[in-house]
Amino acid sequence: MPAAAYAGKECVCQFKRGICDQTCVKDMLETPFYIACLKLKGRKCLVVGGGALGLEKTEGLLACDGDVTVIAPEVGPELEQLAAEGSITWERREYGGAADLEGVFMVIACTDDTDVNIKIYDDAEARAMLVNIVDVPPLCNFILPALVRMGPLAIAISTAGASPALAKRMKREVAELFGDEYATLAIMLNDARGWAKGTLPTYQDRKAFFESIVNGEPDPIALLRAGDSAAVLDLIAAAQRTHAPA
Numbered sequence: 716m717p718a719a720a721y722a723g724k725e726c727v728c729q730f731k732r733g734i735c736d737q738t739c740v741k742d743m744l745e746t747p748f749y750i751a752c753l754k755l756k757g758r759k760c761l762v763v764g765g766g767a768l769g770l771e772k773t774e775g776l777l778a779c780d781g782d783v784t785v786i787a788p789e790v791g792p793e794l795e796q797l798a799a800e801g802s803i804t805w806e807r808r809e810y811g812g813a814a815d816l817e818g819v820f821m822v823i824a825c826t827d828d829t830d831v832n833i834k835i836y837d838d839a840e841a842r843a844m845l846v847n848i849v850d851v852p853p854l855c856n857f858i859l860p861a862l863v864r865m866g867p868l869a870i871a872i873s874t875a876g877a878s879p880a881l882a883k884r885m886k887r888e889v890a891e892l893f894g895d896e897y898a899t900l901a902i903m904l905n906d907a908r909g910w911a912k913g914t915l916p917t918y919q920d921r922k923a924f925f926e927s928i929v930n931g932e933p934d935p936i937a938l939l940r941a942g943d944s945a946a947v948l949d950l951i952a953a954a955q956r957t958h959a960p961a
């Protein structure tokens with residue numbers, strides 16, 4: 716349904732109950748989102764709500780070594796299992812207000828109670844901390860992209876909320892375009908970073924070294940596609956000989 720079709724209808728976004736003025740639909744596309752990669756290891760991440768969405772968000776945070784606490788009176792069996800094995804902390808209760816955000820880096824909320832979701836957003840915003848109320852754009856100060864992960868590579872696709880379904884389709888297409896060979900090459904180049912930093916004196920020298928391999932002939936990606944990782948190691952060794960100071 717085009718945005719204009721919402722005007723004057725009852726709002727479906729769980730936030731603005733009552734008559735829709737389309738503000739949040741327009742706001743999203745006018746928001747220039749700043750894309751970043753966050754380090755979660757050792758940081759407290761709070762998930763409020765323990766249904767299907769609470770589980771999905773918890774798994775995403777655990778995959779990045781977040782220190783996850785779930786607050787919810789009821790959770791599904793998978794979250795219960797994660798709590799039993801000590802992978803997360805489950806506080807079996809309702810959200811208790813701003814005190815629950817003490818020391819928390821990021822909160823993701825997916826309760827089925829709109830008033831609670833709004834309160835969590837307001838409490839988090841008052842502390843200038845990261846908050847995402849799942850699927851409710853006006854209650855997010857960050858949104859989650861669709862993700863393709865391969866080893867150290869992560870390709871994030873955002874449509875600024877215009878179409879999560881399209882982001883999901885693009886994820887499949889991007890995964891076909893960039894296969895494992897890109898992750899393998901990234902790891903091989905990472906292995907050469909210590910040498911480059913210890914041997915090549917300037918930023919410009921190091922840039923020229925890495926670009927000569929990544930964009931060189933023969934193409935390292937084509938070699939890896941052909942299963943010839945030894946040839947890529949030879950390429951790297953040759954570039955080291957060419958670029959090392961005399």
Ligand SMILES: C[C@@]1(CC(=O)O)C2=NC(=C\c3[nH]c(c(CCC(=O)O)c3CC(=O)O)Cc3[nH]c(c(CC(=O)O)c3CCC(=O)O)/C=C3\N/C(=C\2)[C@@H](CCC(=O)O)[C@]3(C)CC(=O)O)/[C@H]1CCC(=O)O
Nearest residue numbers: 849850858859860861862873874875876878879880882883
């Ligand atoms: C990418 C992904 C990541 C993730 O969730 O981790 C994600 N949504 C996913 C799936 C998905 N979400 C929805 C559908 C149904 C089809 C459709 O609507 O298109 C599907 C598809 C499915 O479920 O298969 C419905 C939906 N989502 C939002 C609204 C609100 C609105 O439109 O007002 C509604 C309508 C609710 C309703 O109608 O009631 C809002 C948001 N969803 C976002 C992220 C953020 C913007 C991302 C971007 O920049 O594009 C944002 C703004 C906030 C946020 O939640 O962070 C994940 C991909 C999973 C994957 O990677 O496989």
Ligand SMILES: NC(=O)c1ccc[n+]([C@@H]2O[C@H](COP(=O)([O-])OP(=O)(O)OC[C@H]3O[C@@H](n4cnc5c(N)ncnc54)[C@H](O)[C@@H]3O)[C@@H](O)[C@H]2O)c1
Nearest residue numbers: 764765766767768769786787788789809810825826827831
């Ligand atoms: N599951 C989906 O695919 C999906 C998709 C889009 C939107 N939604 C909506 O998102 C919300 C969450 O989805 P779900 O499937 O995970 O829901 P769910 O109903 O299975 O889970 C809701 C969770 O919130 C908890 N909760 C309720 N009040 C709370 C409070 N005061 N404090 C802390 N926790 C509280 C409940 O105990 C439960 O664990 C729902 O409103 C749902 O309609 C769900």
